[in-house]
Amino acid sequence: MKKALIAAASFAMLASKAAADSLKIDFRMNIRNRDERNSLTLTIEGASSETKTRDGFDAATGASMKRSTKTTRTLLFDQQKRQTMPKGLRALLLFPVSDFSLVGKDSLRVEHDAENPRKITVTFNHRGNFYRIESDGKGRLDTESSFSIAEGIMEQKDGVFVTKEEFRTEQPESAAPDMDKIEFTADKRSESAEKPYTGKLRIKEKDGILTISGKLGQ
Numbered sequence: 527m528k529k530a531l532i533a534a535a536s537f538a539m540l541a542s543k544a545a546a547d548s549l550k551i552d553f554r555m556n557i558r559n560r561d562e563r564n565s566l567t568l569t570i571e572g573a574s575s576e577t578k579t580r581d582g583f584d585a586a587t588g589a590s591m592k593r594s595t596k597t598t599r600t601l602l603f604d605q606q607k608r609q610t611m612p613k614g615l616r617a618l619l620l621f622p623v624s625d626f627s628l629v630g631k632d633s634l635r636v637e638h639d640a641e642n643p644r645k646i647t648v649t650f651n652h653r654g655n656f657y658r659i660e661s662d663g664k665g666r667l668d669t670e671s672s673f674s675i676a677e678g679i680m681e682q683k684d685g686v687f688v689t690k691e692e693f694r695t696e697q698p699e700s701a702a703p704d705m706d707k708i709e710f711t712a713d714k715r716s717e718s719a720e721k722p723y724t725g726k727l728r729i730k731e732k733d734g735i736l737t738i739s740g741k742l743g744q
Contacts (some may be wrong), residue, residue, distance in 0.1 A: 558734035564622040590623035608716040611723040612673035614657035667727040675713035
């Protein structure tokens with residue numbers, strides 16, 4: 527445990543320095559059932575160093591074992607607090623390191639295109655926002671074009687985020703919003719970010735196992 531905490535602290539420290547030249551992501555999430563094999567592996571590569579951390583959910587503490595929640599938030603912004611990647615990407619990365627109940631709370635949905643199963647659409651809500659992530663026909667996610675966001679369409683009630691009345695379907699409050707009532711905008715890095723994480727990731731889903739992998743560069 528002590529070694530794990532030291533490694534996590536070192537990983538977070540490297541991320542906080544914004545010294546990474548690239549970020550490698552290896553994501554595995556069972557979207558149907560609780561699964562101890564759910565994991566998020568992040569590899570931060572700098573000019574002269576590389577730090578790799580494999581993380582998962584710690585049921586004993588109710589948090590990520592190696593602080594990926596904090597690390598991904600640190601990576602989301604540069605030293606001037608400018609966004610370096612889509613907010614939706616960071617939010618999606620939280621699922622494997624969170625309790626499985628988050629899948630229901632955030633209404634995570636993964637759909638394949640009827641004519642081309644390699645084309646995948648992921649939707650979910652997180653802390654007031656609703657996210658849509660769409661791959662191309664080859665199952666690739668582009669940080670510059672695949673992510674979109676509808677901000678402020680959720681509200682918190684009794685500790686749970688629910689769809690605001692004006693955006694609801696006829697389903698219960700916790701259901702996904704009526705897609706015809708919301709307006710999406712591009713979700714991507716700030717144009718002025720000094721070192722944004724850009725590139726393409728591979729996304730796949732088979733038998734309820736969602737995987738995302740690839741490397742983003744600066």
